[in-house]
Amino acid sequence: MYSDKVVDYFMNPRNAGKLDDANAIGEVGNPKCGDVMKIYLKINDQEIIEDIKFETFGCAAAIATSSMITEMVKGKPIAEALKINNKDVAEALGGLPPAKLHCSLLAQEGIEAAVADYFKRKTGKHPEGFKANTTCTACGGSCGEGAGQGHEEEEEIFVSEDHRAAE
Amino acid sequence: MTPRKVYLDNSATTQVDKKVLEAMLPYFSEEYGNPNSLHAWGRDARKCVDKARTQVAGLIGAEPKDIIFTGGGSEADNLAIKGTAWALKDKGRHIITSSIEHHALLDTVRWLGKNGYEYTILPVDKTGMVDPKELEAAIRPDTILASVMFANNEIGTIEPVAELGEVCRRHGVLFHTDGVQAAGHVKIDLKDLPIDMMTMAAHKMYGPKGVGALYVRKGIKLIPVIHGGGQEFGLRSGTENTPGLAGFGMAAELAANRLANGEIDNEIRLRDKLIDGLMERIPEVILTGHRTKRLPYHASICVKYVEGEGMLLLLDAAGIGVSSGSACTSGSLEPSYVLLSLGLDHSTAHGSVRITLSKDTNDEDIDYVLEKFPPIVEKLRSMSPFYKNN
Numbered sequence: 400m401y402s403d404k405v406v407d408y409f410m411n412p413r414n415a416g417k418l419d420d421a422n423a424i425g426e427v428g429n430p431k432c433g434d435v436m437k438i439y440l441k442i443n444d445q446e447i448i449e450d451i452k453f454e455t456f457g458c459a460a461a462i463a464t465s466s467m468i469t470e471m472v473k474g475k476p477i478a479e480a481l482k483i484n485n486k487d488v489a490e491a492l493g494g495l496p497p498a499k500l501h502c503s504l505l506a507q508e509g510i511e512a513a514v515a516d517y518f519k520r521k522t523g524k525h526p527e528g529f530k531a532n533t534t535c536t537a538c539g540g541s542c543g544e545g546a547g548q549g550h551e552e553e554e555e556i557f558v559s560e561d562h563r564a565a566e
Numbered sequence: 567m568t569p570r571k572v573y574l575d576n577s578a579t580t581q582v583d584k585k586v587l588e589a590m591l592p593y594f595s596e597e598y599g600n601p602n603s604l605h606a607w608g609r610d611a612r613k614c615v616d617k618a619r620t621q622v623a624g625l626i627g628a629e630p631k632d633i634i635f636t637g638g639g640s641e642a643d644n645l646a647i648k649g650t651a652w653a654l655k656d657k658g659r660h661i662i663t664s665s666i667e668h669h670a671l672l673d674t675v676r677w678l679g680k681n682g683y684e685y686t687i688l689p690v691d692k693t694g695m696v697d698p699k700e701l702e703a704a705i706r707p708d709t710i711l712a713s714v715m716f717a718n719n720e721i722g723t724i725e726p727v728a729e730l731g732e733v734c735r736r737h738g739v740l741f742h743t744d745g746v747q748a749a750g751h752v753k754i755d756l757k758d759l760p761i762d763m764m765t766m767a768a769h770k771m772y773g774p775k776g777v778g779a780l781y782v783r784k785g786i787k788l789i790p791v792i793h794g795g796g797q798e799f800g801l802r803s804g805t806e807n808t809p810g811l812a813g814f815g816m817a818a819e820l821a822a823n824r825l826a827n828g829e830i831d832n833e834i835r836l837r838d839k840l841i842d843g844l845m846e847r848i849p850e851v852i853l854t855g856h857r858t859k860r861l862p863y864h865a866s867i868c869v870k871y872v873e874g875e876g877m878l879l880l881l882d883a884a885g886i887g888v889s890s891g892s893a894c895t896s897g898s899l900e901p902s903y904v905l906l907s908l909g910l911d912h913s914t915a916h917g918s919v920r921i922t923l924s925k926d927t928n929d930e931d932i933d934y935v936l937e938k939f940p941p942i943v944e945k946l947r948s949m950s951p952f953y954k955n956n
């Protein structure tokens with residue numbers, strides 16, 4: 400069900416762990432939904448992402464997308480990093496199963512949350528145009544916590560590999 | 567050296583035993599008659615079906631004519647629930663079941679709930695046990711049927727079916743149990759048990775998939791789900807699956823032998839070695855289900871701070887096949903309702919792993935799992951935002 404790339408980035412995660420000298424941290428997701436992603440950034444004076452690490456509680460796709468996005472934004476100015484969206488991440492991984500697209504959304508939101516934290520630390524207030532730090536929209540609100548409004552990925556997804564049947 | 571392959575997902579399905587396969591093969595092409603035909607070909611096929619019925623009845627202490635063959639466990643569950651509901655609709659329309667039943671049971675009961683029936687779903691305690699007192703309290707004058715599984719597929723807990731059946735008997739309520747996971751693995755003698763109907767599936771006891779049975783105690787009237795030629799005493803029409811039934815019969819006979827000669831005790835020993843070994847080697851692991859009142863082949867745990875799918879895939883890469891009730895393996899974002907019924911919080915339930923042994927699992931297999939599993943947990947925990955030691 401997973402592409403070779405996803406398996407590779409899951410088995411051999413890049414940039415996994417904590418970053419002790421991070422100057423921005425973003426945490427998104429909700430343990431209730433089964434996905435939590437924490438992104439650590441070290442942003443220099445030119446606003447370039449000098450270093451990045453992630454910690455993720457979640458499925459193989461969640462770990463692979465975190466891993467991939469850290470690689471994609473490392474060394475980039477933050478303005479450019481913010482332009483990378485979940486579809487770019489999924490594409491770079493050779494695609495994701497439909498049921499796992501929400502995991503790539505989490506990766507994109509993780510970067511946004513960390514950058515928001517950077518501005519917040521710098522200016523003392525939450526920057527405009529950024530969502531609050533821990534809002535998770537991954538499940539489209541199906542977990543009943545009220546998040547998830549205004550997202551693109553909301554069409555019903557049919558999954559033929561329904562593992563609940565293997566009981 | 568080829569890498570070791572250890573299949574430990576026998577609650578999902580088992581490997582067809584060689585002897586079972588041998589018993590099935592003649593009925594595909596050599597003995598191809600229709601058991602309902604009067605000629606020699608038909609009579610040979612009928613013998614095969616009758617033999618299978620005797621073998622399956624023998625496994626559970628039943629009479630052959632009390633065995634209704636079906637196309638698997640789900641169908642037998644449907645026949646028991648819908649068949650009783652329709653047959654007794656003038657007597658009452660209330661059904662009782664438990665929160666940890668298989669979907670084949672729960673979804674059938676919920677469907678009846680949308681079609682003129684009412685139901686009560688009993689809770690379970692933190693070991694997954696249904697309390698007979700709660701069953702008794704839920705019984706109403708219009709209750710016609712209660713269904714509580716013999717043993718649970720996700721957590722292995724064996725329910726107090728004798729007590730539950732006793733309560734039903736006292737109140738004139740029929741008692742059905744889903745014995746899919748238990749039959750062939752736990753000694754069951756229906757002569758001594760107050761069970762009116764029991765579901766079985768061949769593929770959980772080294773038989774073929776798509777073959778099952780419903781035991782129906784003499785005197786109980788059901789309305790069939792599948793109408794037609796009137797096979798299976800009018801309760802399940804359709805030309806009998808002779809190769810499948812030959813296999814089911816042989817699987818039941820072999821299971822009865824294993825239960826009689828104590829082979830199951832070795833499975834219990836290996837199960838306990840696995841459970842104790844994992845608890846010793848991996849910190850912050852909890853066993854799900856009951857510690858002792860559990861299926862002989864069943865180990866299920868929740869590993870804190872990590873998610874089940876990752877463990878499943880890394881174990882798979884090491885040649886070990888297991889399953890998980892985490893949301894990420896189901897595509898639903900909700901962890902298993904069975905695990906949540908135990909009162910586990912969501913994030914713990916996401917870390918579930920089920921390891922189910924077979925009759926052929928040996929000490930080396932268990933040692934291999936005990937060697938491979940702890941570093942996998944460590945690897946995933948090292949990237950978990952929840953793990954304090956990071």
Ligand SMILES: Cc1ncc(COP(=O)(O)O)c(C=O)c1O
Pocket residue numbers: 564565566577637638639640641643668670715717718719744746747767769776777778
């Ligand atoms: C407890 C239980 N009931 C019913 C079923 C359904 O049986 P089948 O897949 O043979 O229809 C299963 C397994 O799949 C099960 O574990």
Ligand code: FES
Pocket residue numbers: 428429432535536537538539540541542543544545546547
């Ligand atoms: S908290 Fe995950 S979207 Fe609801």
